[in-house]
Amino acid sequence: MVVRFAGDSGDGVQILGSEFAKSSALNGHDLITFPDFPAEIRAPVGTTFGVSAYQIQFGGPLVLTHGDEVDVLIAFNPAALKTNLHSLRLGGLLIIDEGAYTPRNYKKAGYEGDPLEDEELAKYQLLKIDITARTHEAVDAMGASKKQGDRAKNFWALGLVYWMFGRDRQETIDWIKTKFAKIEEVAAANTGALNAGHAYGETMEIGADLAAKPQQAALPNGTYRAITGIDAMSLGLAAAATCSGMKLAYCSYPITPATGLLHGLAKFQAKGVITFQAEDEIAAVAAAIGASFGGALGITGSSGPGIALKAEAMGLAVGAELPLIVVNVQRAGPSTGLPTKAEQADLLMAMYGRHGEAPCAILAPATPAECFQVMLDAADIALTYMTPVIVLADGYIANAAEPWQIPDVDSLPDLKPKFHTDPEGFHPFLRDEKTLARAWAIPGTPGMQHRIGGIERGANNGHISYEPENHQQMTNFRAEKIAGIANDRPAITPDLGPSSGKLAIVGWGSTYGAIHGAVNELNKDGKDVAHIHVRQMSPLPRGFEELLRSYDHILVPEMNMGQLVKLIRAEYLIDAKGLNQVTGKPFKVGKIKQTALDMLEN
Amino acid sequence: MNQQLTAKDFTTDQEIRWCPGCGDYAIVNAVRKTLAQIGTSPSDVAFVSGIGCAARFPYYIDSYGFHTVHGRAPAVASGLKLANPELDVWVVGGDGDFLSIGGNHLLHALRRNIDLNLLLLNNAIYGLTKGQYSPTSPPGTRSPSTPAGSVDRPANAVQFALGAGARFIARSADTLPNHLPEVLTRAHAHKGASLVEILQNCIVYNDGVWGGMADKTTTQELSIRVVHGEPMVFGKESDKGLVIDFESGNVSIIHEADGPVAERATVYNETSWVMANAVARMEGEDMPTAIGVIYCDPVEDYITSLRKKIPFKVMNKDDLKDLLYAGGTWTRDEQSDPE
Numbered sequence: 001m002v003v004r005f006a007g008d009s010g011d012g013v014q015i016l017g018s019e020f021a022k023s024s025a026l027n028g029h030d031l032i033t034f035p036d037f038p039a040e041i042r043a044p045v046g047t048t049f050g051v052s053a054y055q056i057q058f059g060g061p062l063v064l065t066h067g068d069e070v071d072v073l074i075a076f077n078p079a080a081l082k083t084n085l086h087s088l089r090l091g092g093l094l095i096i097d098e099g100a101y102t103p104r105n106y107k108k109a110g111y112e113g114d115p116l117e118d119e120e121l122a123k124y125q126l127l128k129i130d131i132t133a134r135t136h137e138a139v140d141a142m143g144a145s146k147k148q149g150d151r152a153k154n155f156w157a158l159g160l161v162y163w164m165f166g167r168d169r170q171e172t173i174d175w176i177k178t179k180f181a182k183i184e185e186v187a188a189a190n191t192g193a194l195n196a197g198h199a200y201g202e203t204m205e206i207g208a209d210l211a212a213k214p215q216q217a218a219l220p221n222g223t224y225r226a227i228t229g230i231d232a233m234s235l236g237l238a239a240a241a242t243c244s245g246m247k248l249a250y251c252s253y254p255i256t257p258a259t260g261l262l263h264g265l266a267k268f269q270a271k272g273v274i275t276f277q278a279e280d281e282i283a284a285v286a287a288a289i290g291a292s293f294g295g296a297l298g299i300t301g302s303s304g305p306g307i308a309l310k311a312e313a314m315g316l317a318v319g320a321e322l323p324l325i326v327v328n329v330q331r332a333g334p335s336t337g338l339p340t341k342a343e344q345a346d347l348l349m350a351m352y353g354r355h356g357e358a359p360c361a362i363l364a365p366a367t368p369a370e371c372f373q374v375m376l377d378a379a380d381i382a383l384t385y386m387t388p389v390i391v392l393a394d395g396y397i398a399n400a401a402e403p404w405q406i407p408d409v410d411s412l413p414d415l416k417p418k419f420h421t422d423p424e425g426f427h428p429f430l431r432d433e434k435t436l437a438r439a440w441a442i443p444g445t446p447g448m449q450h451r452i453g454g455i456e457r458g459a460n461n462g463h464i465s466y467e468p469e470n471h472q473q474m475t476n477f478r479a480e481k482i483a484g485i486a487n488d489r490p491a492i493t494p495d496l497g498p499s500s501g502k503l504a505i506v507g508w509g510s511t512y513g514a515i516h517g518a519v520n521e522l523n524k525d526g527k528d529v530a531h532i533h534v535r536q537m538s539p540l541p542r543g544f545e546e547l548l549r550s551y552d553h554i555l556v557p558e559m560n561m562g563q564l565v566k567l568i569r570a571e572y573l574i575d576a577k578g579l580n581q582v583t584g585k586p587f588k589v590g591k592i593k594q595t596a597l598d599m600l601e602n
Numbered sequence: 603m604n605q606q607l608t609a610k611d612f613t614t615d616q617e618i619r620w621c622p623g624c625g626d627y628a629i630v631n632a633v634r635k636t637l638a639q640i641g642t643s644p645s646d647v648a649f650v651s652g653i654g655c656a657a658r659f660p661y662y663i664d665s666y667g668f669h670t671v672h673g674r675a676p677a678v679a680s681g682l683k684l685a686n687p688e689l690d691v692w693v694v695g696g697d698g699d700f701l702s703i704g705g706n707h708l709l710h711a712l713r714r715n716i717d718l719n720l721l722l723l724n725n726a727i728y729g730l731t732k733g734q735y736s737p738t739s740p741p742g743t744r745s746p747s748t749p750a751g752s753v754d755r756p757a758n759a760v761q762f763a764l765g766a767g768a769r770f771i772a773r774s775a776d777t778l779p780n781h782l783p784e785v786l787t788r789a790h791a792h793k794g795a796s797l798v799e800i801l802q803n804c805i806v807y808n809d810g811v812w813g814g815m816a817d818k819t820t821t822q823e824l825s826i827r828v829v830h831g832e833p834m835v836f837g838k839e840s841d842k843g844l845v846i847d848f849e850s851g852n853v854s855i856i857h858e859a860d861g862p863v864a865e866r867a868t869v870y871n872e873t874s875w876v877m878a879n880a881v882a883r884m885e886g887e888d889m890p891t892a893i894g895v896i897y898c899d900p901v902e903d904y905i906t907s908l909r910k911k912i913p914f915k916v917m918n919k920d921d922l923k924d925l926l927y928a929g930g931t932w933t934r935d936e937q938s939d940p941e
Contacts, residue, residue, distance in 0.1 A: 026932050171930055217934075225931045235925060242922045247914070249685055268925060272917035274684055279710040283677035286670065286707075290650070290681025293668050294689065298681060316671050406926050409919045443666035443682070443689050446645045451614075451660050453669025454653075463616065464661070 001214040002067030003161065006053040006084040007076030009042050012154035017054025018401070019158055019175065023167045024058040025226035025403050030217030031058035032368075032513060033228075033401040034066035034586065039256065039339045046108040048079045055087075061218030064520070065513035066400065068588040072164075072207075074157055076100060076131070078109035085120075093207065094124045095160075097153065099132035127206065131156055131197075138196030144189040151186075152193035159197025164207035165214065169194055219403060227404040229368035229397035230257075233327065234264030236375025237299060238273060244379060244415040249291035250299045251276040251284045253306060256339040257395040258329040261301045281309035285326065289313060292322045293452075295419070295442030297379060301327035303395075304346050305335065311354050314388055318358040318478065320452045321429075321438045323382035323389075323417075325375075326360075330394040332584050341584025342396035344509050345560035350390045351538060351567070357475050359482040361385070362538035364392040366512035369404040371397065374535070376413065383417045384488075385481055386437040392537065394559070396510040396586050423447040427462035435488075436481035483539050491543035497523055497530030500550035503599060506576070508534040508564055511557055511587055518592035529596055534564065545572045553599055555579055557592050607641055609634035616661045625776030625802035626655060629723060630662050632782040633692075637663070639783065640690075640790055647690045650679040652704055655730050655804075656696040656723035673704025676711035679718050687905045687914070690790070691717070697724045697738040701757050705737075708797075712768040715794040716904040719786075722759055722797060725804040726811050733807035745807075759799040760882035760896055764875060770796035771878065771897040776803060777816045781827070781893065788895050794903040801891070815891045826890040828881055830898075833867035836890055843867030844890075846880045853880050855888060873899040 003020070007013045014035055021033045034055040043050030057067035069089035075081040077100040088094060096116070106115055115121070116128065135156040136149045144152070155176075162169055173191055180187035201207070227235075241248035250273065252262045266275045274296070278284035281302055288298035300310065307328045317324040330346045332338035346353075350362050361381045365374040371393065378389040420426060420439040428450045430439040441448035450462060458465035459473050493499065495512075496519050507515045512533055519531040532547065534540070548554055548568065554576035556565040562578040569576055579595050581587060612634040620626045637647065647665035651657035653672035660667025666689075670678045679693045693711075700708045700722045711718060727745070728734040735743040735752045738759065742751040763771045770792040774782040782800065789796035801812045814820035826836035826844060834844040843856045843863030856866055871877055878897035884890065 022930050026930050028932065028934065219934060221935045223927075223931050223933045225927075225929050238917060238925055239922055241917045242919055245916055247685055247916060249681060251681055268917075269912045271921040271925065272913075272915040274914070276681070276684060278677065278680075279706055282674060283680075283707055283710065286674040286677035287681030287684070289670070290668075290678035290683075291685035292681075293678070294648075294682040294685030296685035298685070312671050313674060320668070406931065409923050409926070443648045443686055444646055446643070449644050449665055449667075451667030451669065453660070453667075454671055455669060 001059050002055065002057045002070045003072045003074070004053060004055040004070040004084060004087060005074045005157070006051055006080035007154070008045055008079070009038060009040060009050045009052045010045065011052070011076050012151065013052045013054050013076070016154040016158050017056060019172050020161060021056050021401050022226050023162065023171060024056065025224065026171060027167060028216045029058040029214055030060050030063040030219060031056055031226070031402055032063050032066045034396070035399045037340055046077055046079055046105050048083050048109055051080050051083045053080070053084055058214055060215035063217070063402070064517040065586070065589060068590050074161070076153070078106040078111055078115055081115055082109045082111065088124055090123050092124055093127060094121070095127045095129065097131035098128040099130040129200070134196065134200060135193050139189040139192045142188055142192050144185060148186055148189045152189045155190045155193040156197035159194040160201045160206065163198045163201030169198060217403065220405065222405040224403045224405055226401050227369060228399055228401045229365065229371045229393055230260035230329070230399065231264055232368055232371035232404060233261055233375055233393065234268070236372040237265060237379075238268050238271070239372070239412055240297060240376055240379035240415060241273060243376065243412050244297060244383060244417060246417065247272070247274060247296040248299065249274045249276065249288060249296045250301070251278050251287035251291065252301050253278050253281045253284045255281075255303045255306045257331055257398050258301045258303045258306070258327065260398060261327060261329070281306040282313060285310040285313040289317050289320075289322060289324060292317070292324055293443070295444070297323060297325070297383070299325040299327070301329065303329050303331045304333045304337070307346065307349065308353070314360065315354040315356060315358045316454045317388040318354065318360060319454050319456070321386045323386055325378045325382055325389050325391060327391045327393065329398045330392060332582065338584045340395060342394040342510060342586065343559050343582055343584065344392070344394055344511070345563065345582065346392060347508070347537060347560065347563040348566070350392055357479065359479055360538060361387055361389040361482055361485055362392060362536075363389060364509045364535055364537050365397060366509060366533050366535060368397055368400050368402050370535075372404065372407075376415070380413065380415050381485055383415055384437060385435050385485060386440060387482065392509060394510050419445070420448065421445055426450070428452050429457050429459060429462040431477065436477055436484060486536070486539040486542045489536060489541065492532065492534065492541035492547055494530040494547070495533045496520065498528060499530065499547070501528040501530060502551065503528065503553045503555060503596060504530045504532050504548065504551040505555045505557065505592065505596060506532045506534065506548070506564070506568070507557055508537060511559065514587035514589050514592055515557060517589035518596060521589070521593055522596055527596070527600060529600070540567070540571065545574075548572060548574050548576070553577070555596060555599055557581075557587055557595070559587070607638040609638050612637045612644055612664050614662055614664045618662055619658060620655060621806050623805040624655070625725065625804070626659075626723065628776045628779060629782070629800055629802065630659065632779060633663065633721070633786060636783045636786040636790070639787065642690045646688065647692070648682060649692045649694060650675045650682060651694045652699040653730070654696040654699045656694055657699060659694040673699055673702070674707060675699065676704065676707040676718070676720065680711055680714070680716050683716050683718060683905065692719045692721065694721045694723065696729075697722065697726060697736045697759070698728050701737045701759060701762065709766045712763055712766040712795045712797060714904045715769060715901065717793050718795050719789050720795060720797045722799045723802050724759060724799055725802045725808055726756070727804050727808035729804050729807055758883055759797070761879060763797045764879055764882065764897060768797050768897070769794050769899050769901055770895075772796070772895045773799045773801065773891075773893045775801040775812065775816055775893065777818070777821070778893070785895065788898070792898060792900060793906070794900055812891070824890050825893050828870045828872070828892050828894045828896060830870060830872040830895065833864050833869050835863050835867050840864070844881070846877060848876065851876070851880050853884050853889070872897060875899070
């Protein structure tokens with residue numbers, strides 16, 4: 001079941017969507033959400049560029065994407081209808097707020113005439129309700145102001161969909177109470193609107209036939225919560241602090257869509273997380289590197305343009321061989337690009353975007369829930385190998401939500417670093433024979449004073465060295481150290497489908513759901529297709545080349561113009577084909593499936 | 603440390619790579635001497651620098667050292683202090699490092715008031731890149747990048763710091779081996795960001811940049827040591843004084859011949875932002891350069907303020923568990939499988 005809410009930026013669509021998602025999870029459904037909002041905070045009311053939407057697919061046994069097509073579309077105004085109607089499947093349910101469909105509003109949305117008169121709408125089940133008026137009827141009697149009444153219509157709509165899908169309202173009523181604890185009349189108006197919407201649905205028996213459809217999730221036993229990628233990253237970093245027994249210093253500068261990480265971690269300050277809002281992106285990464293030099297786990301996060309600014313300092317962390325995590329919540333570029341839209345076009349920047357030979361480890365979570373474990377892995381690699389680790393998420397993974405099985409705290413890995421405290425024979429570039437990590441002595445340790453920096457160091461004494469052979473040797477060490485990470489990490493296996501055959505669809509990052517969904521359908525149709533998902537972009541995972549060679553064809557769908565496909569071709573001389581899309585929107589299952597079918601035929 | 607430390611305890615085995623006759627030698631000696639007097643163990647001291655001649659400093663001080671990237675040392679040091687607040691952190695940069703490429707970071711380190719000792723080694727030239735003019739070079743500076751003479755007006759480090767909201771600002775020079783440690787000791791004692799501008803000669807690209815004030819024979823006539831609570835008197839014979847006109851903010855010289863200067867000169871108050879501004883910007887051939895603690899008006903430092911709001915601790919498993927289970931959770935087990 002796919003539901004999409006669309007309205008003005010100020011209509012509270014995102015709150016409506018996330019409350020509905022929470023309720024879906026609590027009702028035992030698997031789900032994926034897709035908040036789809038503009039960069040403008042409050043664009044002029046009623047315009048198409050001010051439309052904010054929230055899509056959710058829920059049900060079971062397994063939900064992999066937010067859905068190619070929408071079953072129920074709730075369009076709060078003509079602009080929302082104009083920009084979202086194409087997503088509704090033929091015969092789907094369209095609910096509109098009749099009160100907002102005035103000539104003034106439909107002209108603002110760019111309609112010539114009344115869109116509700118358009119024959120086009122005959123293809124759908126149209127349900128016209130004057131949500132604005134019904135909300136006012138419910139809350140005006142409670143003494144709510146006009147503004148409060150206008151603002152409560154998202155809760156009225158939420159009440160209606162709760163009725164349609166047989167949901168309990170209590171969780172949301174409790175949430176409203178906490179959220180608006182300081183403004184009681186707003187809490188009362190929102191609760192009143194929620195109840196009124198529910199009662200309206202019940203009285204009018206709206207969508208009664210829909211309620212039975214969605215299935216329960218086939219998830220393993222355990223305790224769950226709904227989580228967005230950005231929240232999973234925050235919790236993963238909090239877990240990394242606990243598991244390492246270290247101070248965590250998250251140093252960042254606000255930028256869409258990475259800011260959520262700063263907000264999320266700032267909420268944990270009282271529990272032992274240091275957050276530092278730096279004066280700019282460069283200061284943010286520099287402060288994180290300073291924190292790591294001081295013996296904390298330094299982390300910075302940003303999105304594309306901010307990461308570009310951090311490049312020089314990341315090179316310092318490579319040369320000084322300090323642990324550092326750099327989270328890049330990718331967004332569409334170049335330059336400001338599309339700040340709120342997702343793209344995966346920073347892979348090659350992460351690989352090669354520093355001057356000199358400056359290899360880093362790079363990880364990429366495939367789903368929102370995976371972000372938790374990826375952060376633990378990033379901390380593990382950073383501390384074990386004394387290296388920067390880049391985590392490539394994107395705006396889709398960051399904002400989308402899905403159920404997440406909460407791990408047992410006692411089963412989390414031990415990440416305690418081994419600080420060097422023995423002055424005997426010490427220099428800062430003594431290396432561990434196995435990992436090639438350098439010895440880490442932190443300031444304040446008696447007798448271990450030393451100096452590190454961006455100038456090349458002597459491999460044998462840690463002092464500045466301009467020796468030609470030494471630079472070659474140190475460059476080799478840095479490269480071998482990163483390459484060696486693959487040996488300690490799991491070999492790659494297909495996520496779905498046969499481990500050899502005609503076609504492998506290879507993805508990374510947030511394309512997971514769409515590829516998995518497509519391969520699932522292809523397998524059901526008896527097609528010999530596998531899904532391989534890369535989560536370790538640098539070093540590429542153990543066994544990757546052999547696995548790729550066991551298929552006749554390789555298809556690499558990416559939300560860029562062909563970056564992983566370029567790596568595969570360059571590294572292995574394998575004739576992989578790209579499927580590329582940079583619309584700011586996630587792939588649809590259907591597009592990947594069709595491309596695969598075309599490849600199988602030829 | 604039970605034992606009295608000496609400058610030698612802060613000296614590394616690294617051969618100094620500055621040009622012979624560089625002002626940096628005197629500064630590194632003054633810093634070593636100061637550190638020994640302060641008496642903090644070398645292992646509890648850290649030096650952070652950016653890029654430039656001055657940024658080689660950490661290699662010559664036996665402490666924890668980090669030679670970072672151009673301009674970013676104040677930001678790196680801020681992170682270091684956040685992670686490790688007990689460390690005694692010193693940041694060293696030149697006029698290019700601190701006022702040009704890293705001006706933004708100096709601004710914010712000062713206004714945040716993180717407890718850092720920031721040493722700005724000002725020789726008004728880019729030395730390491732072979733002599734281009736710098737943001738503190740006077741107009742008309744001829745350099746490889748300004749063959750016709752520079753036209754832009756220089757930045758005044760002390761006024762910059764006052765504008766940024768710094769609470770401790772001092773000035774000294776490489777040629778003042780006794781004065782410099784006094785100022786450095788005060789800077790270290792100040793809890794919060796302390797900026798010390800050290801006027802320094804570049805023997806290769808900008809010899810004699812600070813003119814007569816840096817010359818032993820004329821320094822007493824061309825510099826004034828401002829001292830809190832004392833009248834602003836200078837000259838070898840203490841025969842000159844300074845009077846601040848608080849309306850215009852201008853400073854003028856008075857002479858003993860016109861009456862006793864010690865009685866007529868303005869009494870310096872280092873907590874006065876107005877006086878600090880007035881003496882920082884004295885210009886003109888006869889006007890002396892103000893040295894000493896120009897401004898000191900402490901307020902609570904960043905980390906102390908932060909600690910009052912947020913305890914600095916390592917997150918334990920119970921804390922983590924609280925976070926993981928926050929928000930709506932539900933439990934699924936096989937027996938209760940629906941439908």
